[in-house]
Each structure stands twice: as structure tokens, then as C-alpha cells.
Amino acid sequence: MELKHLVIRELHKEEDQATVISERGGSVNTQHPVVPDMVLSLNNALARRSTLTHGSFNKENPNGYPFIQAFENYLSQEQSSSDFLTLSDLGITQLAAAMDSPSSHSAVGGYIIFAHYQQERYEFLLVALVRNRSAISLNDQLSPTEVNEVDLDKLHQAAKFNITSYKKGKDSYLSFMGTKEKGDITHYFSNAFGCTDVTPSKKSTGDLIRATRDFCTQNGMYDEREQVVEDVVSYLSRQRSEKNTANLPEIEQIFDQHIPTEKTEEITGKFGRFANSERYQVSQEFQPHTHTLNAHTKLKAKADNWQVDFAKRSLGIVGSGSDIEFDEEKQTLVLRRMPSRVVEQIKRTLEGDDED
Template sequence: MDIKVNFAVVHELRKEQFKDIQPSFIRQKVFDVTKPAVSKLIVGATSIYGKKNNAAHYGIFAKKTASEFPEEFDGYTKIVISEKSFLEITGSAMGELHAAAKKATAASGGYILFVDYESGNARFLLIAMLKKRDGLRLNEELEPEELIELDLNSLYHAARINFSKFGEYADADDEAKQELNYLSFLSQSAGRSAAGYFVTALGCAVGTASAAATKNLIVESVRFFRDRPNLYPNRIRFKDEVLRYLEQQRDTGLSVKLSEVEAIARQFFPAEMEGQADDLASEFTGHLNSEAVGVPVEFPISKVTLDKYTHVLYKADNWQLKFDRNSLGEGVDAEIRFVEQDRKLIINNLSDQAVEVIRQALADKIDVPVAE
């Protein structure tokens, strides 16, 4: 992953479980990002964000929060970036983390990595907690030492803010805001909550835009199969199984879980790819959970959005047609329109069986011939 690092620094939140919190160690200057050990730390942390064991939840800043960080970040986005402004925003975050951890007896601290960076034409602020471990050693100035191996298979806690999406949200109307996220939070497993003092201290609210998540899950998971020759033959059966799963979650009122969608996908991996199954599954969930696609670890399904992918709907002035797509066979891209002048219903791109389904449905609804 190619990234451009604007500024990076590590501070230390000194807190052991069930013990009183100690004053934080606040580093007074940013890292020299050209140093190999520093670069390795930053690339390691940013590259695993959203990957296996680091899957992301999504959300926004809470509307009601005692944290001053959201307001401080808003101000940070409106000024020219500098070492001074970067250290100030990291100091603000550390103050909120210290105050929250102080109230949480069971909380523990660690090294807090801050990185302002650009990747894929987007700018991000990453805040990640790195626990003390043998593989990660920092000197007394909290600077990574040379010639060490970093064990960064997973981040303990992390939050990342997308600057452009933050601005888009600020300019959006109330309806559009319902489908926008600009924050993401890491969870080490699908069953582990992303909430806790780390997230709440920063004034974040864990949530998701369910319509966008539902649509992207369906579209992008099928595209993943369609774009790979070995998976292509199974794309239709896979899509049917995903839609069946989504309908089941809708009917039972349960959330959609990315881990369960991954399990469905694995059922349609060809037998000859058995040795590649884990890597392929990781690539699959990584794509769906990525910043670009934005399907979170777990989310409530959008019934309206799901309906669009499981039904064909045509509306006229005083009546409408609505069919389960399974009853229409393969013709899901049908053209259905009513010509008022001739009082004819025009249907194209549907099988004879599907046309007959519509003909029977219309028999006692409207007295017009069906033109194919």
C-alpha cells in the first residue's frame, strides 16, 4: 500500500489494569518518517487496518458527547497542517483518553500511535493503541529502535477518520447523512465490541448506514465471484444463498455478520482451491470491509434495500406489480411499462414462464392486454 505520511508520533497512556492511572508520556516532537524503523511501524499499522483480525465497524462522531475531541478535530480539518497543529490534535486526544481510562478501573493503557497520512487520494487520521510486547520496543523517547522485528498482526484498539468523508457529511442534508460514515473502528474479532473507553473517549458513535451496507454487500460480494474465473461458475448459486441468508436475518430481526457471509462464500470455493481457501476468504472479507466498500463487521439489514434485490417492482398511477425475482426466473433485467394510449402493458426480456406469472397476476387487477 502506497502512503504519504504527513506526520506521525507515539505517546504513552500509562495505565495498568485495576491500578491508578499515571501521567501520560507526551512526546514533544514528531517522528522522522524517513527512518527505517519508523517507516516500518507506520506501514505495518496502516496496512493491516481492516484486514483479518482487524475488521472494521463504521460510524460518526456522537451528537451528544462530553469529549471535546470531535470539535478539536473539526478545527484541525480547517487549518493548514503543521507539526504544531498535529501535535496539538494528538495532545487533545490523549487528554480525552487519559480522562476516560482514569474512570475505567479495568482499563489498561499502551502506546498510542497517531498518523496523519494520505492513501488512494484520501487523507486519514489513524489513532491506534499498540500493547507492550516483546516484538515492539520503543526507546525512552518513544521512538522505534532500529533492527527490531515488529509484531503487528493485530491492533488492540484503533479509530480512523476519513477527512474527505467528514467534509462530505458536514455538507450533506439530513437524509443523505443517514447513509454516510466517516469513522471506522477496529475489532479484533467479529464477536468483540469496538466500543469501550478508547472509542467513547474520542466522542465516537458506533453505527452504520444500513442501506449502503446492504447494497454493497450484495453487489460487491457477487462481483468478487464474477471477476475471478475459478469462482465465476458459482456466482449465481452464491448470490441466491447470500440473499436467502439476508432474508433470514431480516425475518428473525438479527444483524448481518460478515463472518457468516464469509462462511457462505467458502461453500462455493472450488475443491481444487482448497489450499487457497483461507487466503481467498481473507481477500473476500478484506474487500467487503475496506474503506472503499464499507461493509462493517456487523450491521442491521435494510429491508427496503434488500427488497430491491429480491423483487421486481413496477408502479403505475393507480396500481403496481411486485414479484419475487425467483418467480421470474433469469429475467431480472426485465422492461415493464404501460402504454396509456393503447392500454397495453409492454414486457421485454422475460421468459414465457415469467410472462405467464404476470398475466395471471393481472387477470383480476386491470383489463389490458399484455404485449410482449
């Protein structure tokens, strides 16, 4: 990671109280040895979240969101330390105003960190809200002492701007951290930075899988459909495990590998636009949602004395030749092609010798 600029400011706000911007803070020396590690910790903490929402600036109302113009001005300038401080100061002003809105009365303050950095081939702006936590340290006499430290692992709110994607004109270049709280309090970060068109990662993942099935069905790819879905889900799972976002161009390439020869000219390169249409609204880039992936790929059920957990692709009706066949009339499941070790385990259990 190459850290270009860093600004740290502080917002004072208690629940139901007005927000006050502290005079403390400002630009931070990026050459200090601990500073890059701090930003990397924040970036990793955001990557671990599965409740990210993705979207873009609200360009229809730029006057209502001053940060949008300030962001564009910053990118068009020298991007000096003073330029970044100007951008950050405007950002924190907008945050304070958003936190003071009636719907965000429960929001509380903390340290606001603005970081401009390069990571591999992408350039980012990260804005994070963190707070102190109590910890125990030992003094010179080895006596326990309570100290306050910044909790970098627990982000309260965060926004990440993919500057590289923005410059390339991609549809999705903003990521925001969601919460389990209800109400507009969860949206003050996105509102402050002019992003109102956001899609939860859970919805994006589910809509993409739905679009995958529908595209195959509408284009007569019946024989290829389940394999395409499996490959797309595998891609999403891999991106999620590697803490990377998923993007439609790469998924489109997966599709193109499965298109029958007679349909190559007709539908090659068209899935991205199909999934990004008004019906599905899958962003060009989004964070895969783990639980949604599991829900679409696995079947879990249990009764009083048993439970099952298997991949949905293994299930079929009687006579389908699937590893697991369902007989609706008899209300039974038949397991086929069981591994020899499972067969032996069942035999030992029936014989009363199941100690191992």
C-alpha cells in the first residue's frame, strides 16, 4: 500500500445533541512508521464486513451534495496535501450536517479518518469513523493501568471511493458499510457524500444469481444453466474469501465460456447489460454476500432425529440420476453413490459397533 495523504479530525456528538467539529487534528505525516499500518488495518476491517452497499454519486442533484464537486475538483488538481485537507474539511462539514438531521439523532461522534492511497493497481479514498476503547496496560512498575486506544478493528461507519473505477466511468465506485440498525441513521454517511443510489450486497448477490438463471432460460441454455450458475457462485465465493469485489465483466466471461456454438454470435457479451438492466439492477461491482450464496447453493433441514445438509445441485427427482433423489409420493430421500467410508460407517452402526 502506498499512502499518499492522511487527515484525522474529530467530531463531538452525543445522542440528541448538536455536532461540534473539533479544532484538533488535520494533515498527518504519512512517513511516520505506524501510519500506513493504521490505514491498512482500517482497510482490512472494512473488507471483513459482509454488509457493504455499493453505488455511485447522485449526479442528478450535485448542488445538494457539495462533496461531489469537491471530489471532482480534487482529482483535477495537483492533489497536494493542502488540496486533500480542503476536501477532507468539506467532507467532515457534510458529515456533521448529516449527523444533525432529525433522522440521525442517535448518531454519535468519534475520530474521522480520511486516507488517499494506492493498493496494487487501484487508487482509493477511504473515510472511516472510529472511536476509543478502554484497555489495560502495565506501567513501569508493572501495575495494571487503564488506557484509551483507538479501536481500529471496529468500524462504526466507513465509505470507500474507488478513484480508478470512477475515472474509468464505471457505474459503481462507492462502497458503504451497512449496519443492523433500522432507520435513516444508517444512511448518514452515504447522504453526506452524495451517494443515495446504493444496493445492499445481499440484494446484489441474490439478483445476480436470479439474472443468471433467467438469462440461460431466455436464451435456450437449458442444458448449461445449472453449470453456469455453479460457476458463477464459485466465482462469487472465491471473490468473497479473497476479500475482493465481484464485477460483471468477469462474470460475463464465465457466461461466454458456456454459450453453445450455434448461439455464440447472438448472445456473446450480452449478459452484463442484461444483469445491469432495470429489472435486476446488479451493479458493475459489488461485494458478494456469504449467507445469500449459501442459501442459493445449499439445502439445510432437520427433524427431531436427523438433519441434512447438501448442495442443491446434488438433488433431483426419482429417476433423475442425481446423487440425492426425492420421491414426493413416498416422501423419501434416496442417497446414491455413497462413498465406501460412509457405507462402512452405516454398517458398523447397524451392527452396534460405531465407537469410531
